[in-house]
Amino acid sequence: MPVLTGKELRIVGFLCNWCSYGGADTAGVGRFNQPTDLRIIRVPCSGRIDPLFIAKTLINGADGVLVSGCHPRDCHYAEGNFYARRRLEVLKRFLPILGIDPARFDYTWVSASEGQRWQKVVTVFTEQIHALGPATRHENVSPELLAKVASAIQGGNRVAA
């Protein structure tokens, strides 16, 4: 598809309806300059975000994922972002073992009134992803690299010599 041919990268945002989606609306209404790489998926609460959505998005080739919810203690549902914080932090630390740069994923808190904060977050994150460049897909891993890691773990060699 043409979207990926230019210098634009694929960044997916998961935003809670009550705070960060409103913050992004506020940034739009305020006509704040924002990068164009991001596509936003609306969810009711950051607590709705199964970390697997993020893993799936990144494994399937997105270049970056940004999650934003209400500030801690300001969750519309009181506790959602507290659960989210734990889950998302665990995921962030899990990504590197899968071979995904953890800098491709960040989570933060932006309230509905913080249009300018949203602008800053999107801008900084997009720059961060551009610095990393396009993500490698599994099918594009180089044969050299494959050969290099093939014998990294000699677990169950069931082959008779």
Next chain:
Amino acid sequence: MSRLDALKTRIKEALPGLECVIGWQKGYDALHNTPLFIRGEADVDKLEWGALNVHNPAVYLPSFAGKKVGVVVKGCDSRSVVELLQEKLIDRDNVVIFSAGCDGVVDIAKVRAKLAAAGLNAGNAEKVAVDGKTVTVTAAGKAVSMPMAEVAADKCLRCQFPNAVLADAFVGDPAPQVQAAPAADADLAALDAMSVPERMAFWRYHMDRCIRCYACRNACPMCVCRDHCIAQSREPHWLSQEDSVTEKLMFQVVHAMHLAGRCTECGECQRACPMDIPVLALKKHLNRTIHDLFDYQAGVDVAAIPPLLQFKLEEDNIKERSW
């Protein structure tokens, strides 16, 4: 009285009140034991106790919901029982736990590799003798001795719980604690040493041969969704049938993330894998993360709340980034 005989005695006593008692017996060849379901007294004498009891019998417990069963466990297996109790997936009143000190079990894959190095095929194993620190396997008429430390399962090398954390009938002398555990398992250390792109290549290389039999999942005592796993459902439709590395790896991510804070690292996922995919490394890494973040270890306290099912207003070890 040997541990085995003591176990048999206790099981015979308890058997009349139980649906069955789950343990181990000899399998199709000398190298393989297999789970045993004791339903009558004659079955009790088939029971085995030792280094070939590689399976985690806790995996069967949830399927006996509502019935009272006995289970013979190693120390590590008992942690799975604790975790199942903690998550109310089994009822304490309906399970009788038999146990004895465990001196470690072998990793059949490591034994296979040792035999292969000696020019032998594990498929020809005729005899296995385990005495303390040495395992001797005879295959095609040739005996090969291997130090237990080199063929023991990774978990045994770092075992914190050689004796059950929870048991109704613990027989014999407790087994000694493992001394001088390695800092990290070899597989994790190997992955840690890789660059991020190398790790991607690593999983690309290994997951490519996954046949999606879900043995890793079905052998996992904590995978209680079993028949309703999201890997095979259309509602929700997390994974497609496409046999790409992406989809296969995604399932491992699903499994690992669903185990975050619940995994006791019994290693059944990897042991069960017919394609020898080192899937346990993912869980080991995640357990390390859970420990670092929440100072938590699964399967030691029935009353604990898993870390991802609770939170703190101010987290001790989560530092949020500034923009």
Next chain:
Amino acid sequence: MAAVKYIPREKLPEWLKALAAQSRVLVPVEEGGSVVFRQYDPARAPVFGSDATAPPKGAVFPACQELFSYAYGKEGEDNAPTLKLDPKTEAQPTVVFGSKPCGARGFLIFDRVYMGKKFPDPYYIAAREATVFVTMACATVENTCFCHWVGSGPADAAGSDVLLTPVEGGYTVEAVSEKGAKFLDNPALTDGAAKAAEAEAVKKASRDALGEAPDIASSPAALLSLFDDMEFWRDQSDKCVSCGACTYLCPTCYCFSITDEGTGTAGRRMRSWDACMHFQFTLEASGHNPRPTKAHRLKNRVGHKFSYYPTLHDGLIACCGCGRCVKSCPVSVDIREIVQNAVAKAKG
């Protein structure tokens, strides 16, 4: 039948390269401790010594195969609904090189289902006809081998096109089918008459190593008679964890599932391996499942192979005795034991 030929071990790459120039050549290679069939790469030495962890089933019957792609749309002024279909039946010429006899024999069981008159399967037929099996007879056998129980053996050529037998310094090469005969036309192959006797000795030795097979001729009737004996099946299946390792690694398991994978209004219809050990295999849309427990499912697996299929197909047992289901089972469920138990139980 053509005369026996011979190829020295060091000449094998030459032959393989020649074959690879014309078609896809799949050979068993070691990968992370397992042996799997992969496209021939001179840099990776094939592993002919031990039986592959996974049989070459996917060469003809892929784990997942796109049957066709589809797209719904609208056309013209009146927005008439349209559906575009793009079927993919073409098959790639393939040589499966170095499979054990059991791996190739599996397709005999497939053929009767997918190449029969009733429901010929164009995808299967195209792939089957495009594939040649150059099979390696077994010089050694393993604890889990039981091909001799099911009418096969370590040098069984049924289902294969060419049979190799390991001998000192190389392999004897025999054409088994007409398709196979064409493959012997390579300068790397020389006359093997001198090696023929040695090859026969190898075949006999491995057959002897298997020992005497038990009589399971009554298994079709025995299993049928135990159909309603759920206590028997509970005992047999107690330790089964309901994974699909036995099924997916079985050279004879031919069941599949069909799913549409797509987003929006376009997608692909995929056919992929299914496993009767999974709960979903017989799960009906209503939520009802006629095989709700692993006991029901294991009964089906064993019953299908040793009773229902042979009853329908001239006594041919739908098992090639490779023993992968035993060897690869996480809890060592042993189908041999179950069949023998059934036979014994039926006898009373």
Next chain:
Amino acid sequence: MAEKIGVYIDESSVAPLLNAEELAAYVKEKCGGACPIVKAHKRLSSPDGVAMIKADVDAGELDAVLICGTSPRVDWDVFTFGDKVLVDRVNLREFVTLSYKNPDGSSVAAGGPIPAELRSMVQDYLRMGVVKMQKMNRPNPELPETNRTILVLGGGFTGMNAALAAAGAGAEVILVEKSDKLGGRAAGLYKTFPMNYPYLEATDTGIDRLIGLVTGNSRIKVRLNTTLKLLAGAPAMYEATLASGGNEEKVPVGSVVLAAGWTPMETEALAPFGYGKFKNVVTSAEFEAMVKAGDIKRPSDGKEPKTVVFIQCVGSRDKSLDRPYCSGFCCMYTAKQAILTKDHIPDSQSYVFYMDIRSPGKMYDEFTRRAMEEYGARYIRGRVAMVYPKDGKMIVRGADTLAGTQVEVEADLVVLAAGAEAAKGAPQLAEKLRISYDKYGFFMESHPKLKPVETNTAGVYLAGSCQGPKDIPQSVGQGSAAAAKVLALFSKDMLESDPQISRVDIKRCVGCGKCIMTCPFKAIKEVEFRGQKKAEVIETVCQGCGICTSTCPQGAIQLSHFTDNQILAEVNALCQS
């Protein structure tokens, strides 16, 4: 599962950057198989636009409607078409046309070529919207109980008027006031500047009468010494946690009217004028209290002041204090206080230092003129430079910019017209309600002309000075307007479409109870189903957060409108291309 989706593109949201018809053509090409109707309209939220969609729905052509235009946080109550069709939104305005800038930061020239980035953005959002809609489940006819109680926050003039207006129309109202009495700022006033014919005299505020009406109204429950701790849920299904003393109580409410009011500026702005240092410098509120007590005295010695200096714009219109705004009502109450001073102390003389006289209300300017012309108040246009004591008097030195001279007034009493600030804690309250506020802490309305008393949180309205300084008539007007908007909301069958709640697939549930542990609302209970433990959602308690959905490993509990499959469809639409 929606199979016949009507896609409607709002031209007013995408023009002039994008052509609505071209977008419709794109949807038809890419998603035509699922979308029998694709139309563009000038303004979908207009009665004509809604009627157009309704006609298509009534024709039975559609099982779902996808509105592509404004943010789903806007006009959320406009697009409901009964329980036969699903409705979802695609945000093309806030997320695309309003926020789009060229990579170099420039704006797109209208009518010029559409940049590739902009095109891909709008196309992605359209495709995501359709695939998400395709996976949306049919509405559930079982509706949770709805609540139409109105929670009014603030017992001042505005809040009481809103409460009375709503109660007068039959609504139940809970009026929450954080202090120990009703009345708000107006309760401290002796009189207000004239608000009724003949607009000549300062008049009674009427606050006591108003308090009487409120406390005497059986539909209005007044809660004093109470604050809002938390608001959870959705319109008609909110649950407010009210804190009073050490107690907390959860109260179901349908909507909220915010009338949190304002507060006078304090020491920082007042200090340069000697407030806090000299007893005879007082705020206008303190002066008003003296007048109300009928006892205008110099605090220093209790003598009647003969010369009173009023200083306006104390803290207002002051960039150095970061308060550049006009507080609006100071000019009027200063004129009123000058008149009252003369009334009470006929031989007194008032001086008023002012920047500009801002008296745009009905007959307001006439009133200030009366202060000058009939009551002899001397208005001096200029800022006061300093205030200092001398011989028992306060010397007020300032500029008279009209005369171009320095002036010094020997005053007995100096009255500072302190400007208005947002009420203390307003930003915190805004965060609790997820509404926007400006940098001064005043709440932001949804749209200054189209939605002046709405906020961007569904079901939450605002009125009065919490939005910005207002005088009593304006506040009363807004209080009534907010009440009218809430009543309009409740007058519709607003919940005829599917509520956003979680549902358990009983076949998939293994009864592990993890969802029960994480639900913040205790909206999930354990039940027994054919001898097995299962989870069950208490639909009336469920607030629709979806924490359970991301907790359940087997995906057995799904939040409608945000199911795994819907979110996955969006992810796939973005990743597979």
